[in-house]
Amino acid sequence: NPPVMMEVEKQCTMLIAAPQKTETSDIQDLQKKIESNKVEDKTAALEELIILMANGEAYPKMLMVVIRFVLTQKDHRLKKLLMLYWELVEKTVEGSNELREEMILVVNALRNDLTDPNEFVRGSTMRLLTKMKYARILDGLIEPIVRNLSHRHSYVRRNAVMCIFAIVKTFGSDMIPGVTEEVEQVLLSESDISTKRNAFLMLAYCDQDKAVNYVLTMHDQISGIGDITQLAALELVRRVCRASHPQKNKLLRIIFDLSAESSNAVGYECAASLVTLSNNPVAVDAAVKAYVQLLNQQADNNVKLIVLDRLFEIRAAHKAILEQHVMDIMRALSSPSIAVRRKVLDICLGPLVTEKNSVDVVSLLKKEIVKTMESQAKASDGNTEYRRLVIRALHACIARFPQHAESVIFILVDFLSDEDKGTATDVLMFIRELVAHQTKLRGPILGRLAESLPEVSNARVLGGCLWLVGEYCDENDQRSDVLNSILEAVSPLPLIEDTSAEADQQKKPDEKSTQATTRTVIGADGSYVTETVYSSVKPAADDKKQSALRKHLLKPDLLLASMVGTTVTKMSLRDIDAPLSKKDPSLHNRVLFLVVNLLKLARDHGEGGKTSDSALRLTQCVRAMVSHSAASKMLVDQWRQGGRDALIKVLQIEAQTSSWYSADVDTANQDEIIAPDRAIRFRQLREGRTGATTMFDEDEGDLKEAAGGQSSNFGKDFAERLAKAVQMTGTADPVYVEAFLKVHTFDVHLELLLVNRTAETLQNVLVELNSGSTDLEFVDRPAPVTLAPLSSQTVTASIKVSSTETGVIFGYVTYERNSATDKDSIILNEIHIDVLDYIEKAWIGELSFRTMWAEFEWENKININTTMTDVRQYLVHVMLNTNLCVVGRSTPSQANLIKDKKSRMTREEAEAQLDEAIGQIQESSFVALNLYSKSIFAEDALANVSIEKTAEGKLQGSVRIRSRTQGIALSLGDRLVQKGMKK
Numbered sequence: 014n015p016p017v018m019m020e021v022e023k024q025c026t027m028l029i030a031a032p033q034k035t036e037t038s039d040i041q042d043l044q045k046k047i048e049s050n051k052v053e054d055k056t057a058a059l060e061e062l063i064i065l066m067a068n069g070e071a072y073p074k075m076l077m078v079v080i081r082f083v084l085t086q087k088d089h090r091l092k093k094l095l096m097l098y099w100e101l102v103e104k105t106v107e108g109s110n111e112l113r114e115e116m117i118l119v120v121n122a123l124r125n126d127l128t129d130p131n132e133f134v135r136g137s138t139m140r141l142l143t144k145m146k147y148a149r150i151l152d153g154l155i156e157p158i159v160r161n162l163s164h165r166h167s168y169v170r171r172n173a174v175m176c177i178f179a180i181v182k183t184f185g186s187d188m189i190p191g192v193t194e195e196v197e198q199v200l201l202s203e204s205d206i207s208t209k210r211n212a213f214l215m216l217a218y219c220d221q222d223k224a225v226n227y228v229l230t231m232h233d234q235i236s237g238i239g240d241i242t243q244l245a246a247l248e249l250v251r252r253v254c255r256a257s258h259p260q261k262n263k264l265l266r267i268i269f270d271l272s273a274e275s276s277n278a279v280g281y282e283c284a285a286s287l288v289t290l291s292n293n294p295v296a297v298d299a300a301v302k303a304y305v306q307l308l309n310q311q312a313d314n315n316v317k318l319i320v321l322d323r324l325f326e327i328r329a330a331h332k333a334i335l336e337q338h339v340m341d342i343m344r345a346l347s348s349p350s351i352a353v354r355r356k357v358l359d360i361c362l363g364p365l366v367t368e369k370n371s372v373d374v375v376s377l378l379k380k381e382i383v384k385t386m387e388s389q390a391k392a393s394d395g396n397t398e399y400r401r402l403v404i405r406a407l408h409a410c411i412a413r414f415p416q417h418a419e420s421v422i423f424i425l426v427d428f429l430s431d432e433d434k435g436t437a438t439d440v441l442m443f444i445r446e447l448v449a450h451q452t453k454l455r456g457p458i459l460g461r462l463a464e465s466l467p468e469v470s471n472a473r474v475l476g477g478c479l480w481l482v483g484e485y486c487d488e489n490d491q492r493s494d495v496l497n498s499i500l501e502a503v504s505p506l507p508l509i510e511d512t513s514a515e516a517d518q519q520k521k522p523d524e525k526s527t528q529a530t531t532r533t534v535i536g537a538d539g540s541y542v543t544e545t546v547y548s549s550v551k552p553a554a555d556d557k558k559q560s561a562l563r564k565h566l567l568k569p570d571l572l573l574a575s576m577v578g579t580t581v582t583k584m585s586l587r588d589i590d591a592p593l594s595k596k597d598p599s600l601h602n603r604v605l606f607l608v609v610n611l612l613k614l615a616r617d618h619g620e621g622g623k624t625s626d627s628a629l630r631l632t633q634c635v636r637a638m639v640s641h642s643a644a645s646k647m648l649v650d651q652w653r654q655g656g657r658d659a660l661i662k663v664l665q666i667e668a669q670t671s672s673w674y675s676a677d678v679d680t681a682n683q684d685e686i687i688a689p690d691r692a693i694r695f696r697q698l699r700e701g702r703t704g705a706t707t708m709f710d711e712d713e714g715d716l717k718e719a720a721g722g723q724s725s726n727f728g729k730d731f732a733e734r735l736a737k738a739v740q741m742t743g744t745a746d747p748v749y750v751e752a753f754l755k756v757h758t759f760d761v762h763l764e765l766l767l768v769n770r771t772a773e774t775l776q777n778v779l780v781e782l783n784s785g786s787t788d789l790e791f792v793d794r795p796a797p798v799t800l801a802p803l804s805s806q807t808v809t810a811s812i813k814v815s816s817t818e819t820g821v822i823f824g825y826v827t828y829e830r831n832s833a834t835d836k837d838s839i840i841l842n843e844i845h846i847d848v849l850d851y852i853e854k855a856w857i858g859e860l861s862f863r864t865m866w867a868e869f870e871w872e873n874k875i876n877i878n879t880t881m882t883d884v885r886q887y888l889v890h891v892m893l894n895t896n897l898c899v900v901g902r903s904t905p906s907q908a909n910l911i912k913d914k915k916s917r918m919t920r921e922e923a924e925a926q927l928d929e930a931i932g933q934i935q936e937s938s939f940v941a942l943n944l945y946s947k948s949i950f951a952e953d954a955l956a957n958v959s960i961e962k963t964a965e966g967k968l969q970g971s972v973r974i975r976s977r978t979q980g981i982a983l984s985l986g987d988r989l990v991q992k993g994m995k996k
Contacts, residue, residue, distance in 0.1 A: 026144055027100065029067040044078050052088050059083060059094045066101045076102055076115050084122050092126075092134055096141045099123075104147060112149055120153055127157035132166040139172040143179035148188070151180060155189055162195060167205035174199065174208060178215040186219055193219045200227060206239030213242055217249045224249055229260060232267055240276040247271070247282045254290045265291060272303045281307055281320070288327060297331045305341045314350040321345075321356040332364055339365050340373055346381055351395040351402075358406050371414040378407045379421055397433045404428070404436065408443040412668065418447055418454060426461050429478065430468040435864045437474045442860060445477065448485050449660050459486055463495040467502050470561040476576040483580030484656045492584045493600065499581060500603055502560040508567060508610045509617060566611070569618050571627035574611045579652075581607060582634040586649050601638075608634050666901075667859070741841040747771050748778060748800070748826055748839060756850040759949070761789075761812040763822070763844075769800035775828040780808060780841075782824035788816045788980070789846075800828075816950060816980050820846040848984040849917060852896040852954065855947035859901040862943055866955055869975040873986040877960065877970045884940050884960055885927060887968055892923040895985050897944035897956050899926040938962045952981050 038046075038061060046058030062075060079102075083095060104116055126138040139158060145151060158180075161173035174196065180188055193216065200212040217224040228246050231238065235246070250264045265287070272283035284303035287296045301324070308320045324342065328335050335342075345357045366374050384390055385400040404425065411418045428440045444462070448455050462478050469475050479499075486492045531545050565573050581604045588596070612631040615621040621628055637649055741750040749768040754761060763782075769775050779797040784790075795808040814820070822844040827836045857865075881887045891897070896918050944956040953976060960970040972989065976982040 027067055027097065029064055040072060040075070043072075043075065047075075047078055047082050052086065052091065055083055055086065056088070056090055056094065059091065059098060063094060063097050063101060066098075071103065073103055073107075076113070080115060080118050080122075084118070089131075089133065093137065096137055099141060100144060104150070112147065116150065120150055123150075124154055124157060127154060127161065132164070132169045135161060135164070136166075136168045136172040139169075139176040143172075143176045146183060148184055151184075151188070155180075159189065159192075159195060162199055167208055170199070170203070171205065171208040171211055174211040174215060178211065178218070181215065181219060193223065197223060197227075206241060209238060210242040210245050213245050213249075217245070221249070221253065225253055225260065225264075228267065229263060232263070232270075235267060235271065236274045240279050243271055243276075243279045244282055247279070247286055251286050251289060261290075265296065269296075269299055272299055277307055277311060277316075285323070288323075292330075294331070294334055297327065297334050298337070301327060301331075301334060301338050305338055308342065308345050314348065314353055317345060317348060317350070317353045318356060321353070321360060325356070325360050328360060328365065335360075336365050336367055336370065339370050340377070343374070343377055346377075349393065349395070351398055354399055355402060358402060362406055362409050366410055366413065368414070371410060371417065375407065375410050375414070375417045375421065378403055378410065379424065382407070382424065397436065400428075400433075401435050401439050404439045404443065408439070408446070411443070412446060415447075415451055418451055422447060422454065422458060423461060426458070426465060429462075429465050429474055430470060432470070434471050434473070434867075437469070437471050438477075438864070439860070441474050441477045445481060445660070446664055448481050449657070449664060455485055456488065456491065459495070460491060463491075463498045466498055466562065467560045472565045472570050472573050475562055475565065476573050479576050479580040480656075483583045484660075486584055486587070489588060489596070492587060493597065496581060496584055496600060496604060499562075499577065500607060502562045503566065503577070503607060504563075506606060506610055508563075508614050566614065569614055569620070571615050571618070571621050571625065574615055575627040575630040578608045578611045578631045578634045582637055583652050585638060586652075605635070605638050608638065739842070739844055741765075741844070742826070742839050744770070746839050747837070748775065748828055750780065750826055750839075750841060752844055754844060754846065756814075756846075759814055760792075761814055761846065763810040763812060765795060765808050765810070766805060767798065767800060767808060767826075768805040769803055772802045773830060774802060775800045775830065777836075778826065778828040780810075780824060780826045782810060782822055784812070784820055784822055786820055789814060789820045789822070814846075814851070816952075816978070822846070848981075848988050849894075849896050851948045851950070852946050852985075853949060854896055854898050854918060855945060856898060857900055857945045857953075859943070862900045862945060862955060865953055866957075866975060869953075869955065869977050871976050871979045871982045873974045873982040875972045875974070875986050875989055877968055877972065879968055881968060882962075882966045884962060884968065885924075887960065888927055888940070888942060888958065889920060889923045891956075891958060891972065891989065892918055892926070892944065893920065894988055895944070895946065895954075895956065897946045897954065899929075900943040900945050948981055952976060952978060954981050954985060956985070 038058075043058050043062055046054045047062075049055060049058075059079070062072060062079075066072060079095075079098060083091060086092075099119060104112060106113055123138055123142070126134050129135055129138075139161065142151065142154065142158065158173055158176055161169050162177075164170055164173070177189060177192055177196065181192060186192055196212050196215050196219070200209060200216060203209045203212060213224065213227070216227065228235070228249065235243065238246075247268065250268060254261045254264055268283050268286050268290075272280055272287065280303045284300035284307075287300040287303075290296075304320050304324055304327075308317055308324075311317060311320075324335065339361050343357060343361050346354050348354060361374070381403045382400065385396055385403070390396050407421055407425070411421065422444070425440050425443060429437050429444075431437045431440075444458060448458055451458075459482050462482055466475070466478060469478060482495050486495055531543060533543055559567075562573075562577070566577070585601060585604050608631060612628060612635060615625060615627040615631055616623050737753055737755075739752045739754070741752050742748060747770055749766075749770055751766040751768075753764045753766075755764070756762075765780055767778055767780070769778075776799050777797045778800050780795040782791065782794065790813045791810060792813050793809070793811040795810050798806050798808060800806060812822075823841065825838050825840045827838045829836055877887075879887060881890070892899075898918070938961065940958075940960045942958045944958065946954045948954065955975045957973045957975075958970070959973075960968055962968055972986075974982045974985050
């Protein structure tokens with residue numbers, strides 16, 4: 014026979030934790046306290062009795078005691094506890110469905126409470142009856158419940174409606190004849206908002222047509238029925254319109270009216286309903302207006318992010334409508350949250366910026382840049398990151414609409430000297446593209462760059478500016494001005510002082526000089542005397558402040574030194590007909606002297622040397638300036654032509670990979686290529702999906718799946734469960750334990766199947782688990798169970814995860830036998846939490862990758878030691894086992910990341926990304942590839958794979974993983990090692 018379930022396991026809706034104390038009163042003490050004449054003793058005893066019963070204890074004999082000594086009390090605290098006791102107490106005879114005889118007295122007491130003059134007693138009694146699932150108890154209480162629908166107090170009426178609604182949902186409308194008419198009258202005459210909402214919910218459940226007629230008749234007054242009733246009406250309208258109701262147009266008009274006049278919650282639901290039920294541009298426009306109003310009125314950043322997600326989904330299908338509201342959406346840039354600002358720019362930039370609104374968008378972005386320079390903004394968190402974001406946004410707009418470049422370029426040039434390296438680099442990338450494409454602005458931009466060179470402090474930005482002026486300075490006068498600016502910034506020369514003995518002898522006489530200082534002091538006799546002090550001082554070396562360029566060269570920064578030498582050499586030899594040596598020999602000699610100084614710096618410094626790259630490059634520059642050989646002419650010709658062509662190719666790749674630069678239609682709206690043997694799905698033929706459907710259409714299916722129903726992918730889910738099942742004990746052990754681990758974002762749900770493999774009953778079977786880490790916290794632990802012979806039972810545990818790190822769960826299972834006095838135990842196998850459950854596929858540009866690579870501190874370097882001989886095969890292996898995507902490429906598989914970013918990388922996706930990124934790599938002996946992904950905790954993971962194929966065909970190199978925190982870098986490295994780095 015199956016075990017008899019207690020009331021607390023069958024119907025009770027309460028969960029009360031037992032207090033942490035060792036001593037509890039026995040049944041005699043409880044009975045004695047309840048029989049006491051003091052209300053305080055009765056209250057304490059009844060409260061303790063409820064806690065014990067809620068935690069599994071059964072006290073069937075206490076029912077009559079409670080009826081005799083508590084039922085007649087009028088104390089409100091006792092009344093409230095009594096309602097809880099009625100819910101917990103066993104109401105049927107053990108082993109049958111017959112009510113206990115004492116329940117007759119309980120029903121009579123409940124009937125008296127339903128007619129009590131105190132409205133609190135009436136309302137709380139009806140709240141209890143909503144949880145009652147016994148028809149024989151409710152039969153005698155229907156009449157007073159219905160009479161309470163007309164009570165003077167709204168609290169009683171509200172609970173009466175919900176009580177009737179619960180009875181009808183449980184036992185059907187036949188339980189209360191004529192209930193629909195009663196509730197309809199309440200709905201028409203009720204003034205309390207909560208009661209009206211409850212009545213409407215019940216009417217919509219019992220008689221949907223009457224509920225629809227009520228909504229239609231209240232069309233003019235629907236704005237005054239309260240927001241909670243409006244939300245219930247919207248739910249009904251959505252359900253009715255999906256079934257192609259003949260009054261659909263009238264119902265949609267009601268949604269239109271509510272979206273403009275209602276509260277924020279109702280406005281959000283109206284917008285979602287309009288997009289769900291209609292593809293009409295007018296309906297979508299009204300929905301967008303409602304969303305934009307919420308976006309700009311709500312101060313909560315979470316609300317803003319949710320609204321922006323909805324607008325992003327609308328953009329995929331209704332881009333033209335969203336174009337009209339771009340400026341309204343961009344008003345949300347006033348939010349201090351960087352996440353909100355980034356998402357606003359993600360939505361508005363790209364296809365939504367057109368010729369019509371480009372002027373307004375650029376003007377707004379210019380104002381935002383100016384705001385970031387204000388003193389108040391500088392002190393705020395995230396200001397620097399937001400400035401970078403706006404600069405990139407302006408870059409994207411100007412790339413598509415270059416006619417606005419002149420209005421912003423000279424504002425941005427000032428940011429080249431910004432202290433933030435990322436901001437200055439972003440501005441440099443912007444200027445580089447303008448110089449390459451905008452020939453009319455090239456001269457003024459280069460002139461402004463030359464003026465800004467002494468102010469630029471970052472070495473990388475200095476190198477980029479020098480390359481631009483050296484490559485694109487075509488006018489002779491401008492070249493001379495730029496060369497003089499560079500020479501002035503580097504001066505005085507030589508960069509390295511002469512340390513010879515002769516030079517020391519020449520400097521010795523002038524090394525020191527005397528200086529006389531006269532001052533008045535007090536003598537020994539107390540009178541004032543004048544004292545002259547002679548001191549020797551060194552002459553001032555050079556009071557002139559050094560420029561940033563000279564400081565970097567003296568460190569020395571050899572890469573910058575070679576860039577300076579190459580730049581001045583290219584500018585000196587730019588004009589073939591009249592080189593600088595003929596036009597201005599003095600300036601030519603000064604330039605040559607500078608290059609020679611740079612060469613001496615590169616050769617003599619410990620980081621350089623005669624064979625260093627910088628020394629070789631500067632040697633080429635000296636030869637090009639003094640020699641007229643064929644090799645030198647070939648080098649000069651390459652310098653004159655190759656740089657610009659290479660930059661154009663780089664800019665083309667960046668334009669293809671940037672989501673903001675492209676004006677194409679969203680990938681979600683592109684036609685899908687279907688194979689000849691693939692099934693075609695018709696939305697109109699799907700069961701229960703008639704009418705218009707969109708991205709908000711699946712709420713009912715999601716609710717069904719969340720409630721435990723089978724989803725459409727039940728077979729696939731079951732196969733995944735089998736694949737993830739972990740055997741924790743052996744099949745020959747007395748208790749067989751099998752675990753299934755399911756990751757739900759920030760929580761881990763662990764199901765444990767316990768099987769009794771013996772022929773005797775095992776009692777107090779308890780699974781004790783631990784993680785040994787503060788990042789894995791057990792919220793709910795498995796409860797002890799009793800296993801009959803050869804039976805099984807499932808227990809669960811919940812674990813809260815706080816970081817992306819490979820976790821280990823270990824423990825043991827204990828049990829008791831009837832034939833043994835001590836507990837037995839079995840040690841469980843370890844469960845490893847897969848770090849890929851927290852890693853999502855993500856995309857990032859090359860510039861952002863380089864910026865984060867320089868900022869991140871934690872690095873995990875793994876040397877490659879594998880038996881694989883194919884570079885492509887090894888790269889696919891790395892991507893499959895880390896969920897990392899190729900940086901700076903926009904492949905078709907990456908375009909679908911928004912739809913299915915939580916799914917794991919497939920072999921087809923990895924190969925598609927590699928095809929576009931590096932093409933045919935079989936012929937290469939060295940391959941370097943950057944990869945990126947993001948965790949659900951918003952942690953960035955960067956990886957650089959450098960592979961060299963030796964002459965013997967073996968692969969060697971390293972995989973370097975960087976992150977802001979240590980956990981994700983180590984976890985991904987461990988994942989690679991576990992999955993066969995030495996394969």
